[in-house]
Amino acid sequence: MLFFSYFKELVGKEVTVELKNDLAIRGTLHSVDQYLNIKLENTRVVDQVKYPHMLSVRNCFIRGSVVRYVQLPPDGVDIEILHDATRREARGS
Amino acid sequence: MSWAGFDPFYGTSLAENLDKKLLVILRDGRKLIGILRSFDQFANVVIEDAVERIIVGEQFCDVSLGLYIIRGENVVLIGELDPAREELPSHMQRVSYKMIEEARKAEREATELKGSMRKRMEFLDLE
Numbered sequence: 631m632l633f634f635s636y637f638k639e640l641v642g643k644e645v646t647v648e649l650k651n652d653l654a655i656r657g658t659l660h661s662v663d664q665y666l667n668i669k670l671e672n673t674r675v676v677d678q679v680k681y682p683h684m685l686s687v688r689n690c691f692i693r694g695s696v697v698r699y700v701q702l703p704p705d706g707v708d709i710e711i712l713h714d715a716t717r718r719e720a721r722g723s
Numbered sequence: 724m725s726w727a728g729f730d731p732f733y734g735t736s737l738a739e740n741l742d743k744k745l746l747v748i749l750r751d752g753r754k755l756i757g758i759l760r761s762f763d764q765f766a767n768v769v770i771e772d773a774v775e776r777i778i779v780g781e782q783f784c785d786v787s788l789g790l791y792i793i794r795g796e797n798v799v800l801i802g803e804l805d806p807a808r809e810e811l812p813s814h815m816q817r818v819s820y821k822m823i824e825e826a827r828k829a830e831r832e833a834t835e836l837k838g839s840m841r842k843r844m845e846f847l848d849l850e
Contacts, residue, residue: 651748651750661734661735662735663735667735667766668735669735682811682812682815683810684802685811685812686804687804688803688805689802690801690803692799692800693795693798693799693800695796696798
């Protein structure tokens with residue numbers, strides 16, 4: 631639940647999602663769910679020439695299981711709060 | 724920051740995309756385009772009037788598939804196609820299925836040749 635909660639705090643921020651098939655998509659985080667499925671708005675593909683079929687896609691749903699990385703803005707992380715939450719989660723389990 | 728517990732009413736939903744023309748990218752690299760008619764929590768989807776868009780270089784071909792149920796584990800991405808925008812860059816040309824298959828075969832052979840040449844060069848230990 632920790633990462634689900636963490637992503638909920640990032641809703642509205644610009645992120646770049648890199649998928650396991652090497653496709654990288656930049657967009658605004660619209661929503662996330664318990665499976666860490668991601669919905670992005672206002673999307674642009676990082677390497678547009680390589681992926682012409684994505685030209686008219688502006689919003690997309692990404693299945694959590696295919697995400698490799700989620701690149702965040704440097705000020706997107708309040709590291710202290712993240713540390714505390716991680717310690718609490720580790721203690722709880 | 725609030726670290727709320729499990730919230731059953733929050734989440735990503737494909738409901739907003741129902742009856743819309745969507746692009747579905749599958750794990751095997753296939754691109755399907757069609758109308759979303761149904762979905763579930765596993766991202767299993769029902770696509771009506773599905774078309775597979777095969778793209779090789781600057782050429783593409785659309786193959787009609789009909790009504791499809793896609794198992795969620797194969798789904799990579801579901802993208803909403805903006806009707807106001809061109810689905811593909813204008814310099815791309817639509818070709819017949821026969822032509823796109825030949826182009827795909829040629830591309831596959833080119834990558835295999837590149838791979839086998841690299842293997843033959845390995846003994847040189849250039850890198």
